[in-house]
Amino acid sequence: MDKYRVPNDEFYMKIALRLAKKGLGFVNPNPPVGAVIVKYGNIIGKGYHSRFGALHAEREALLDAKKRGFDVSGATMYVTLEPCDHYGKTPPCTDAIIESGIKRVVISARDPNPVSGDGIKKLMKNGIEVMVGVLENEAKEIAKFFFKYVTTDLPYVTLKYASTLDGKIADKIGNSKWITQELRREVHKLRDIHKAILVGAETVLKDNPMLNVRLPKRKFKNPDVVVLDENGRILKKVISDIDKFELFNPDYHRRVIIFSSNQYQNVELPGNVKVKTPASLSVENILKELAKEGIDSVLIEGGASVFSQFLPYADEIYGFYATKIFGKGKSIFEHLDVPVKESEIPFEIQKVKIAKNRKELMVVMRRCSQELFNTYAKDTLMVRG
Amino acid sequence: MDKYRVPNDEFYMKIALRLAKKGLGFVNPNPPVGAVIVKYGNIIGKGYHSRFGALHAEREALLDAKKRGFDVSGATMYVTLEPCDHYGKTPPCTDAIIESGIKRVVISARDPNPVSGDGIKKLMKNGIEVMVGVLENEAKEIAKFFFKYVTTDLPYVTLKYASTLDGKIADKIGNSKWITQELRREVHKLRDIHKAILVGAETVLKDNPMLNVRLPKRKFKNPDVVVLDENGRILKKVISDIDKFELFNPDYHRRVIIFSSNQYQNVELPGNVKVKTPASLSVENILKELAKEGIDSVLIEGGASVFSQFLPYADEIYGFYATKIFGKGKSIFEHLDVPVKESEIPFEIQKVKIAKNRKELMVVMRRCSQELFNTYAKDTLMVRG
Numbered sequence: 134m135d136k137y138r139v140p141n142d143e144f145y146m147k148i149a150l151r152l153a154k155k156g157l158g159f160v161n162p163n164p165p166v167g168a169v170i171v172k173y174g175n176i177i178g179k180g181y182h183s184r185f186g187a188l189h190a191e192r193e194a195l196l197d198a199k200k201r202g203f204d205v206s207g208a209t210m211y212v213t214l215e216p217c218d219h220y221g222k223t224p225p226c227t228d229a230i231i232e233s234g235i236k237r238v239v240i241s242a243r244d245p246n247p248v249s250g251d252g253i254k255k256l257m258k259n260g261i262e263v264m265v266g267v268l269e270n271e272a273k274e275i276a277k278f279f280f281k282y283v284t285t286d287l288p289y290v291t292l293k294y295a296s297t298l299d300g301k302i303a304d305k306i307g308n309s310k311w312i313t314q315e316l317r318r319e320v321h322k323l324r325d326i327h328k329a330i331l332v333g334a335e336t337v338l339k340d341n342p343m344l345n346v347r348l349p350k351r352k353f354k355n356p357d358v359v360v361l362d363e364n365g366r367i368l369k370k371v372i373s374d375i376d377k378f379e380l381f382n383p384d385y386h387r388r389v390i391i392f393s394s395n396q397y398q399n400v401e402l403p404g405n406v407k408v409k410t411p412a413s414l415s416v417e418n419i420l421k422e423l424a425k426e427g428i429d430s431v432l433i434e435g436g437a438s439v440f441s442q443f444l445p446y447a448d449e450i451y452g453f454y455a456t457k458i459f460g461k462g463k464s465i466f467e468h469l470d471v472p473v474k475e476s477e478i479p480f481e482i483q484k485v486k487i488a489k490n491r492k493e494l495m496v497v498m499r500r501c502s503q504e505l506f507n508t509y510a511k512d513t514l515m516v517r518g
Numbered sequence: 519m520d521k522y523r524v525p526n527d528e529f530y531m532k533i534a535l536r537l538a539k540k541g542l543g544f545v546n547p548n549p550p551v552g553a554v555i556v557k558y559g560n561i562i563g564k565g566y567h568s569r570f571g572a573l574h575a576e577r578e579a580l581l582d583a584k585k586r587g588f589d590v591s592g593a594t595m596y597v598t599l600e601p602c603d604h605y606g607k608t609p610p611c612t613d614a615i616i617e618s619g620i621k622r623v624v625i626s627a628r629d630p631n632p633v634s635g636d637g638i639k640k641l642m643k644n645g646i647e648v649m650v651g652v653l654e655n656e657a658k659e660i661a662k663f664f665f666k667y668v669t670t671d672l673p674y675v676t677l678k679y680a681s682t683l684d685g686k687i688a689d690k691i692g693n694s695k696w697i698t699q700e701l702r703r704e705v706h707k708l709r710d711i712h713k714a715i716l717v718g719a720e721t722v723l724k725d726n727p728m729l730n731v732r733l734p735k736r737k738f739k740n741p742d743v744v745v746l747d748e749n750g751r752i753l754k755k756v757i758s759d760i761d762k763f764e765l766f767n768p769d770y771h772r773r774v775i776i777f778s779s780n781q782y783q784n785v786e787l788p789g790n791v792k793v794k795t796p797a798s799l800s801v802e803n804i805l806k807e808l809a810k811e812g813i814d815s816v817l818i819e820g821g822a823s824v825f826s827q828f829l830p831y832a833d834e835i836y837g838f839y840a841t842k843i844f845g846k847g848k849s850i851f852e853h854l855d856v857p858v859k860e861s862e863i864p865f866e867i868q869k870v871k872i873a874k875n876r877k878e879l880m881v882v883m884r885r886c887s888q889e890l891f892n893t894y895a896k897d898t899l900m901v902r903g
Contacts, residue, residue: 297861298837298881299850300685308858441845452683456883457861460826460854465684469845473693476682476842481876491866494881496683498841501876 142239145169145176145211146268150241152181152190153213153275158354159184161328162429164279168194168212170205170235177203191216191226195233206234213241213272215265218250227255237262241272246283278328281448282429287420289430290446293323294465295453301462302437309463310340313453315488316495321348323451327356327432329390329423333439334362338370343379344434345387357388359423359431361439363414368397381406390426392419416442441468450480450498479504527624530554530561530596531653535626537566537575538598538660544569544739546713547814549664553579553597555590555620562588576601576611580618591619598626598657600650603635612640622647626657631668663713666833667814672805674815675831678708679850680838686847687822692724694821694848698838700873701880706733708836712741712817714775714808718824719747723755728764729819730772742773744808744816746824748799753782766791775811777804801827826853835865835883864888 152167160182168190170178178201180193188196191212198205216226216238227250230238238256243265256263273280281289295313296302303309313320324330325346336342337360345355358380362368367380368391375381380389381403389406396410411422423431433443444466479502486495537552545567553575555563563586565578573581576597583590601611601623612635615623623641628650641648658665666674680698681687688694698705709715710731721727722745730740743765747753752765753776760766765774766788774791781795796807808816818828829835829851864887871880 296685298685298835298863300681300683301849304858304861305855306857310858312858444843450683454881456863456865456867457858458829458851458854458863459856459858459861460849460851462855464686464845464849466843466845469843470690470847471844472691473689473695473697473842473844476689476844477877478683478841478843480841482841482872482879483876485870485872485879487867487870491868491886492862494867494870496839496879 141174142211142264142267145171145209146213146239146241148176148179149190149211149213150268150271150275152179153272156182156184157275158326158328158356159352161185161278162282162427164214164276166190166212166214166276168210170194170198170203170208170210172203172205172208177201177208178205186222189217189223189226192223192229195229204234207236209237209239210235211239211267214276215240215242215244215249216252216256217244218252218255219248221248225250225252225255227252230256231259231261235261237264239267240265241267242269242276245280248283277448278430282424286424287446288328288423288428289448290420290433290443291323291327291430291449291451292433292440292443292447293320293451293453294435294440295320295455296465297457297459297462298454299458299460300465301459302435302440302465303463304459305461307339307463312457313455313493315490315493316453316486318348319451319486319495320453321346323432324356325351325354327430328428329357329359329431330434331359331361331431331439331443332434333436334360334364334366335438336434336436337362337367337378337380339436341377341379343382343385345385353386355385355387356432357390357426357428359390359392359428361414361419362391362393365393365395365397367391368393368395368400368408371400371402390423392422416446420446437463437465437467441466444469444478448500450496452496452498454494454496456492526559527596527649527652530556530594531598531624531626533561533564534575534596534598535653535656535660537564538657541567541569542660543711543713543741544737546570546663547667547812549599549661551575551597551599551661553595555579555583555588555593555595557588557590557593562586562593563590571607574602574608574611577608577614580614592621593619594622594624595620596624596652599661600625600627600629600634601637601641602629603637603640604633606633610635610637610640612637615641616644616646620646622649624648624652625650626652627654627661630665633668662833663815667809671809672831673713673808673813674833675805675818675828676708676712676815676834676836677818677825677828677832678705678836678838679820679825680705680840681850682842682844682847683839684843684845685850686844687820687850688848689844690846692848695725697842698840698878700875700878701838701871703733704836704871704880705838706731708817709741710736710739712815713813714742714744714816715819716744716746716816716824716828717819718821719745719749719751720823721819721821722747722752722763722765724821726762726764728767728770730770738771740770740772741817742775742811742813744775744777744813746799746804747776747778750778750780750782752776753778753780753785753793756785756787760788775808777807801831805831822848822850822852826851829854829863833885835881837881837883839879839881841877
C-alpha cells in the first residue's frame with residue numbers, strides 16, 4: 134500500500150477497532166463492529182454495535198455526528214466490517230450511508246456472511262469510493278467468533294484449563310479449586326467475551342461452580358452455561374436440591390442449556406433452563422446444536438473427560454499453569470491415549486503471560502491447521518459429562 | 519551509588535562480566551571470573567579464568583597488558599570477584615596486583631569462600647583503593663554454581679524436563695525421544711555449563727542417550743555423567759554389552775560415576791568409570807558425594823523417579839513444553855503424591871522463551887525460598903534409578 138496515503142487511514146481505523154471491542158461479549162452472534170466518520174481530518178462521529186438487536190456501528194456513527202450538529206456529506210467513514218446490505222433486525226446500513234452523502238468508505242474486512250448481501254458493490258454503484266483491507270487482520274481477530282460461526286455454522290471453541298506444572302487439573306482425591314489464582318482475572322475476561330461456557334456434569338456436581346463473570350468496572354452480564362449431563366445425573370438431583378446448585382442461581386440471569394439423553398419430564402425446571410436431547414450426543418452434534426441456539430463461541434472449562442473430547446474441535450487453547458506439582462492426580466486429557474509420533478497438535482503458541490507474582494503462567498495457543506488430530510479425533514466418543 | 523561516577527565503572531565491569539562468561543563450564547568447581555585493566559579510560563589488559571588449574575583472571579589481565587607493552591602502574595582493575603589471597607593451584611592474586619602498581623580495584627562480588635582469604639583487606643592495607651558491589655547481582659548470577667558450592671558443600675542442582683502440554687515425559691508404552699526438538703540447543707547450552715549430568719539407570723537402559731554436548735562453534739568438552747543404578751542393572755549388563763552403551767563411549771572423553779549398592783567387583787570397567795557405593799543412597803548423600811568429587815553443578819535429566827526425588831533439592835527448574843499431548847502416559851513427577859493445599863513449590867518463573875516455530879516453550883524457574891517442600895520432601899526415598 135501507498136506509504137504516504139495509508140497512515141491516516143490506519144490511524145482512524147485503529148480508533149474504529151477500539152470502538153468495536155466495546156461490543157465484545159454483548160453482540161453475539163453478531164460481530165463487534167466500530168465506525169468513525171472523518172471530515173477535514175476531524176472525527177465528527179463515532180459508533181459501535183453495542184448489543185445484539187441494537188443499531189449497527191455505521192448508523193450509530195451517523196447518529197452521533199447528527200447529534201453533535203455535523204453535516205456528514207463529503208465525509209469519510211471508517212468501519213471495521215463491510216456494511217450490511219440486507220434487512221435483519223435493522224434496515225441495511227448501505228442505505229443509511231448512501232443517503233447521508235458520505236463520499237468515501239474505508240473498510241477493514243469483507244463480511245464473510247452470504248446473508249449480509251454485497252455491501253461494497255452497492256456502495257460503489259452509488260458513486261461512493263470504497264477502500265478495503267486496512268488493518269484487515271486486526272478486524273478479523275476482533276470478530277473471530279463471527280467469522281467462524283457464519284462460515285461453518287459451528288461456534289468458535291476455546292478450551293481453557295488450569296493445571297499444575299505437571300499437567301494435573303486435580304489432586305489424587307479430586308480436589309482442584311484454586312490451582313491458579315493470580316491469573317483468575319484472565320479467566321473472567323475470557324468468560325466475558327464468550328457467548329457460553331461449557332462444562333461436564335461431573336464438574337458441576339463436584340465443584341458447584343458459579344461459572345459467572347467477576348470483573349470490576351464491567352457491565353453486569355453472564356454467559357450462557359451449557360452442561361453435558363448425558364445420564365441425567367444433575368437432572369435427577371435437581372428434584373430435591375435445586376437451591377444448592379449455583380448453576381441454577383437466578384441471580385446470574387443467564388440461560389442454562391443441559392444436554393442429556395433423557396427429557397426427565399417430571400423434573401420442574403426454572404424458565405431459563407432448557408434440556409436438549411438430540412439424537413446424537415457426539416461433540417460435533419452438540420456444537421451444531423449450540424450454533425442453532427445462536428451461540429457463536431463457547432469456552433470449554435472441563436473436566437478431563439470434556440477436555441479430552443473437545444480438544445480436536447478447539448480453535449484456541451488457554452493453558453494456565455501454576456508453579457505447583459501434584460505428582461499423582463488427574464491429567465488434563467487423561468481420557469486420550471496418543472503415541473509419541475502422533476502427539477503433535479495443530480496449534481501454535483501465540484502469547485505467554487507471566488503473573489505478577491511469578492507463580493503462574495498463561496499460554497495462549499491458536500489452531501494453525503484445519504486438520505483434526507491424527508488418530509484420536511477419528512473415533513471421537515459420545516460426550517459423557 | 520553516585521550517579522556521576524558509577525557509569526564508567528559499570529561500563530568496564532560489564533566487559534569483565536562478559537569475559538567471565540567465557541569460562542562457564544570449563545573452570546568448575548572454580549568460579550568463572552573476568553578482569554579488565556583500565557588506564558586513562560583505555561582498556562590496556564583483559565583476562566579471564568579459562569579452565570580449572572589455569573591462571574586466574576587478574577593474572578591473565580596483567581599478563582595481557584604486559585604482552586601488549588603497557589605499564590599498569592596507576593591503573594584501575596575491574597574484576598568480577600574479590601581477588602584471592604591464598605596459595606591454591608596458583609599463588610595469591612592479591613600479591614600480583616600489589617606488585618603491579620595498580621592503584622584502584624573495582625570488585626563486583628565478595629568471595630564467599632572462607633578458604634580464599636580476605637583479599638579486599640590485603641589490597642587496602644597496601645594502599646590500594648577498593649570499591650565493591652558494582653553489578654554485584656550479575657556477578658553472583660554468573661558464578662551461582664560456585665556460590666552454592668562453597669557455602670553449602672553441595673552442588674547447584676538444575677532440574678530439566680521435556681514434556682507435553684499435559685505434563686507427560688513419555689507415552690503409554692514409554693516412548694519419549696524428541697518430545698522437544700526446536701529448543702534442543704537450549705538443552706545443550708545447559709549441559710555445556712554444568713559440571714555433571716545425572717540420570718537414572720532406567721533412562722540409560724531405555725533410551726541409551728549420548729548425554730553429550732552438541733553445540734556448533736564450541737570447544738569440545740562434555741560434562742561428567744552420573745548414573746543412579748541402585749540395583750546394579752547397568753553394571754550387570756555391561757559385562758556383555760559395554761560397546762552398545764553410549765554411556766561408555768570413549769569418544770566423549772568424560773568421567774562416568776555410577777552410584778550403586780554393590781561394587782560388582784567382577785565387572786571390568788574402563789578407567790574413566792567409577793562406581794561409588796556410599797552407605798546411604800539418599801538424595802542428600804548423593805549430592806554430598808558429588809561435591810566431594812569436585813562437582814559444583816549437576817543437571818538432573820530424568821526419568822520420572824529421579825525427577826520426583828531430586829525436585830526438593832533443585833535450585834532451578836527448566837521446563838520444556840511441546841505443543842503435544844499424550845493423554846495417558848508417564849507424568850514428570852509421577853512418584854510424588856501431593857494434595858492441592860501443599861502443592862505450591864518454592865519457585866518463581868524467571869523467564870519464558872517461545873521457540874521460533876511457536877511449537878515449543880521453555881519455562882525457567884528459580885528457587886525463591888530455602889525451605890524444602892511441605893510434605894513430600896520430609897520422607898525422601900532412597901534413590902532408585
